[in-house]
Amino acid sequence: MKDYQAKNIRNLSVVGHGSEGKTTLVEAMLFTAGAIDRQGRVEDGSTTTDYEPEEISRHISISAAIAPLEWKDTKINLIDVPGYFDFAGEQVGPMAVSEAALIVVGAVSGLSVGAEKAWDMCNKVHRSRMIVMNQMDRENANFKKALQTLIDKYGSHIAPIHVPIYEKGKYIGNVNVLENKAYIFEGAKRKEAPVPDYVTDEVAKAREELMESAASADDELMEKFFDEGELNDDEMMLGLRKGISDGSVVPVVCCSGTTRVGIPLLLDTVIDLMPSPAGAVLTGVNPKTGDAVERVCANDQPFSARVFKTMADPFVGKLSLIKVTSGVLSSSTMLYNVNAEKTEKPGNIYFLRGKKQTAATSVCAGDLCALAKLQSVATGNTLCDASNPVQFDELEFPAPCISKAVYAKKAGEEDKIFSGLNRLMEEDPTIKLEKNVETTESVLSGLGEMHIEVIAKKLSGKFGAECVLQDPKIPYRESIRKPIDVQGRHKKQSGGHGQFGDVKVKFRPNDDPNDTEFHFIDSVVGGTVPRNFIPAVEKGLRDNIKHGVLAGFPVVGLTAELYDGSYHPVDSSEMAFKTAARLAFKQLTGAMPILLEPIYHVEVDVPDQYMGDVIGDMNKRRGRIMGMDKVGDLQRVTAEAPLSEMFKYATDLRSMTQARGSFTMTFERYEEVPAADAKKIIEAYKREDEADD
Numbered sequence: 001m002k003d004y005q006a007k008n009i010r011n012l013s014v015v016g017h018g019s020e021g022k023t024t025l026v027e028a029m030l031f032t033a034g035a036i037d038r039q040g041r042v043e044d045g046s047t048t049t050d051y052e053p054e055e056i057s058r059h060i061s062i063s064a065a066i067a068p069l070e071w072k073d074t075k076i077n078l079i080d081v082p083g084y085f086d087f088a089g090e091q092v093g094p095m096a097v098s099e100a101a102l103i104v105v106g107a108v109s110g111l112s113v114g115a116e117k118a119w120d121m122c123n124k125v126h127r128s129r130m131i132v133m134n135q136m137d138r139e140n141a142n143f144k145k146a147l148q149t150l151i152d153k154y155g156s157h158i159a160p161i162h163v164p165i166y167e168k169g170k171y172i173g174n175v176n177v178l179e180n181k182a183y184i185f186e187g188a189k190r191k192e193a194p195v196p197d198y199v200t201d202e203v204a205k206a207r208e209e210l211m212e213s214a215a216s217a218d219d220e221l222m223e224k225f226f227d228e229g230e231l232n233d234d235e236m237m238l239g240l241r242k243g244i245s246d247g248s249v250v251p252v253v254c255c256s257g258t259t260r261v262g263i264p265l266l267l268d269t270v271i272d273l274m275p276s277p278a279g280a281v282l283t284g285v286n287p288k289t290g291d292a293v294e295r296v297c298a299n300d301q302p303f304s305a306r307v308f309k310t311m312a313d314p315f316v317g318k319l320s321l322i323k324v325t326s327g328v329l330s331s332s333t334m335l336y337n338v339n340a341e342k343t344e345k346p347g348n349i350y351f352l353r354g355k356k357q358t359a360a361t362s363v364c365a366g367d368l369c370a371l372a373k374l375q376s377v378a379t380g381n382t383l384c385d386a387s388n389p390v391q392f393d394e395l396e397f398p399a400p401c402i403s404k405a406v407y408a409k410k411a412g413e414e415d416k417i418f419s420g421l422n423r424l425m426e427e428d429p430t431i432k433l434e435k436n437v438e439t440t441e442s443v444l445s446g447l448g449e450m451h452i453e454v455i456a457k458k459l460s461g462k463f464g465a466e467c468v469l470q471d472p473k474i475p476y477r478e479s480i481r482k483p484i485d486v487q488g489r490h491k492k493q494s495g496g497h498g499q500f501g502d503v504k505v506k507f508r509p510n511d512d513p514n515d516t517e518f519h520f521i522d523s524v525v526g527g528t529v530p531r532n533f534i535p536a537v538e539k540g541l542r543d544n545i546k547h548g549v550l551a552g553f554p555v556v557g558l559t560a561e562l563y564d565g566s567y568h569p570v571d572s573s574e575m576a577f578k579t580a581a582r583l584a585f586k587q588l589t590g591a592m593p594i595l596l597e598p599i600y601h602v603e604v605d606v607p608d609q610y611m612g613d614v615i616g617d618m619n620k621r622r623g624r625i626m627g628m629d630k631v632g633d634l635q636r637v638t639a640e641a642p643l644s645e646m647f648k649y650a651t652d653l654r655s656m657t658q659a660r661g662s663f664t665m666t667f668e669r670y671e672e673v674p675a676a677d678a679k680k681i682i683e684a685y686k687r688e689d690e691a692d693d
Contacts, residue, residue, distance in 0.1 A: 017114025
């Protein structure tokens with residue numbers, strides 16, 4: 001592949017809902033352009049961009065993959081992005097380095113949630129977009145109906161530039177409204193044909209609307225349109241490019257990825273209307289001074305690049321996927337990683353097409369490539385010329401919302417498991433692995449149940465480490481309801497010195513119910529417990545509050561007052577008094593001990609129509625609704641709910657709201673568990689202890 005200058009490059013993220021044919025569409029574009037010898041099928045596991053074992057077995061995309069092609073002296077870098085919401089993190093990097101997105105919509109289903117989310121993402125990162133109405137060959141495909149779902153949602157933004165042509169119910173071609181020409185397709189071959197009579201009115205209406213869209217994007221064109229009532233083809237093209245660039249115009253094209261009808265026209269339209277990276281300005285900061293710095297996408301600028309994805313492979317090593325945002329990258333370019341403050345040599349430079357790597361000697365501004373074995377580099381890092389440093393914004397990935405405890409399937413493989421997971425975390429920033437000190441579990445968090453399952457499969461397939469996933473243990477607490485006065489007396493005689501310690505302790509709940517600390521009060525008078533043994537009593541109590549009397553959970557909100565006791569001048573020791581303290585603590589069973597559970601503050605953002613379902617579901621989870629507020633187009637439900645009821649909430653909320661809802665959770669406080677639930681929990685933990693013994 002020859003070197004392409006920025007003006008002849010198009011970087012496009014192919015996004016949308018799962019199963020709308022994005023991977024098939026990319027495959028069709030590659031085959032049509034001659035980039036691959038045969039068109040693979042998702043069902044056969046033979047596509048270019050779905051090459052990982054899990055993608056092949058599940059027939060879905062899991063990781064974003066680059067697929068460049070050449071068409072009419074232009075390089076088009078397609079990035080096939082997964083559509084399933086469990087892999088939403090894969091969209092972040094590609095959208096950050098693409099100038100535009102192809103939002104794929106099914107001609108049968110019309111506007112879908114995934115397409116809406118992709119549109120919102122384009123708004124968030126200020127990207128141009130084109131809607132590709134795919135699967136036009138399907139039995140129930142209906143272009144007009146699917147188009148109307150887009151117009152109903154996005155109104156005047158929508159500008160169809162293709163009108164489909166059918167013959168005997170079969171999709172055979174398109175009318176290009178811009179040219180007012182019809183094309184009939186046989187695979188990649190197309191021939192011009194007269195515009196069919198039955199679509200003449202539809203084409204005329206679409207051309208008029210297209211002209212209005214072009215005029216509305218530019219004041220001068222708008223003036224001319226009002227004066228003369230029309231624009232010529234060049235003026236329409238100028239207005240459309242401007243409107244597409246600022247997001248006010250979103251063109252709609254149609255095609256079939258399976259039969260390739262319309263694909264050449266789609267490629268032409270991408271080149272004609274979608275923005276190139278040339279001249280794009282990216283703003284960052286100088287890490288040394290904190291001043292704002294701009295980088296223009298041009299070869300004569302200082303070198304800079306963004307790492308938008310990392311690929312971890314146990315054999316090949318780490319591959320860092322980057323976009324050269326300015327300057328030229330070559331094997332002699334020294335890479336200064338601003339985030340890690342380290343300099344590295346680029347080593348091997350590759351252009352990727354799926355898993356296929358093609359060695360490159362240099363990469364111009366605006367292009368995408370991969371660099372091998374950069375040790376200090378992580379996703380989101382900025383690489384630049386050390387003498388002209390710049391740091392771009394970090395990428396914002398969605399926060400994990402579902403967690404599983406992870407155990408090694410085979411004893412002794414723990415290190416292998418965690419080594420593999422650390423490598424996979426380099427690849428996927430939406431994974432989080434934390435050690436819960438209290439429960440001693442390692443907790444793996446992700447964006448959904450399928451996401452975590454796929455991580456476990458990757459762990460096994462890539463690193464040969466099998467793990468077991470379970471619901472994490474809840475970090476319960478214990479406390480007491482009423483004061484109690486107890487005595488702990490430890491007396492043991494054996495040959496030689498015996499052991500003797502005797503303490504009298506008053507236990508009571510803390511005066512402030514929000515005070516969860518343990519307080520020790522020394523009220524001993526008259527030396528009934530010698531001064532040198534009192535710290536041993538406190539230590540004995542502090543050691544024992546880690547394991548409460550109900551189910552072995554830490555005790556909180558407790559005050560212990562040592563007020564009396566006795567000792568033996570020979571047999572008393574620190575150890576004896578620690579033991580006496582433990583015996584006193586065990587008598588908390590008489591202080592009405594209670595079980596406490598973690599309560600979380602939950603904020604759920606949902607469209608209006610799902611409010612009733614969300615509130616009803618939260619009540620079933622023992623949640624308390626604290627308030628409702630309008631946030632943009634959504635309603636925010638604020639609630640408090642016990643952690644034990646929230647493990648599957650990400651999956652359930654997605655199901656309830658057709659994936660339109662989202663939520664965040666933060667720890668709030670501990671509260672008493674209802675008696676019936678507490679009894680079950682205590683019994684379960686006692687059974688577990690007995691099984692361990």
